[in-house]
Amino acid sequence: xxxxxxxxxxxxxxxxxxxxxxxxxxxxxxxxxxxxxxxxxxxxxxxxxxxxxxxxxxxxxxxxxxxxxxxxxxxxxxxxxxxxxxxxxxxxxxxxxxxxxxxxxxxxxxxxxxxxxxxxxxxxxxxxxxxxxxxxxxxxxxxxxxxxxxxxxxxxxxxxxxxxxxxxxxxxxxxxxxxxxxxxxxxxxxxxxxxxx
Numbered sequence: 001x002x003x004x005x006x007x008x009x010x011x012x013x014x015x016x017x018x019x020x021x022x023x024x025x026x027x028x029x030x031x032x033x034x035x036x037x038x039x040x041x042x043x044x045x046x047x048x049x050x051x052x053x054x055x056x057x058x059x060x061x062x063x064x065x066x067x068x069x070x071x072x073x074x075x076x077x078x079x080x081x082x083x084x085x086x087x088x089x090x091x092x093x094x095x096x097x098x099x100x101x102x103x104x105x106x107x108x109x110x111x112x113x114x115x116x117x118x119x120x121x122x123x124x125x126x127x128x129x130x131x132x133x134x135x136x137x138x139x140x141x142x143x144x145x146x147x148x149x150x151x152x153x154x155x156x157x158x159x160x161x162x163x164x165x166x167x168x169x170x171x172x173x174x175x176x177x178x179x180x181x182x183x184x185x186x187x188x189x190x191x192x193x194x195x196x197x
Contacts (some may be wrong), residue, residue, distance in 0.1 A: 002062040008183075009043055009065035016042060018073060021104045023133045023192055028053060033099035037123060039088050039116070040106035044070025044081065052077035057059035058098075060084040060091050063120075068153035088116050093123045100124075102131040105145075105184075107152040117162040121197060129146060130195040136173050138189035145184045152193050163195045170194040 008015060020028075024046050028036075033055055038047050041059035043066050051057045051074065057079055061067065074081045084091070101120040108116055116195055120130060135146035136176045137153045145155060157170055171193050178188040 005063035006065045015183045020046045036100040042066045045071045047081045057081040060086040095122045097121045124197040132193040136191040144186035144188040166195045
């Protein structure tokens, strides 16, 4: 998969755009997080936005091409991000040390998904937040992006089980109009979660 993402991010164009995900930006604007982790952050649009709000940002991805573009975007916006090359299953962080972990279109197969989500809960400080926007199984019929493997698309029951140890403040499946670069365009079926440790 690393080669796939490196190839995808090797163009000059930002394939998911330079602006942050709308749901993520909306949630972050309502919080005042000091520290945030962004797994599978790709070209850095969400990390750069978080840094522009004054957050201490740790982002990671498998892709060296993604990191290169993320750091260029950070420089363009006069912010600093800590971007690491790592597979999600290998990434580690100190327990009870982070204010927000945001999974924005970070899709994992089961049981990897459950392991990574449990790790994210451990990283959070008490009162810390999980933010998720991902595709749900209805997305399979759409052409607006996402995995074409149903096992990597998320249902409300999956996320309820994964985050049963924290307070779920929002969990909804809905259809939206995606406008994120040229790879996320059009009608999309997504799932959103906000949880508090």
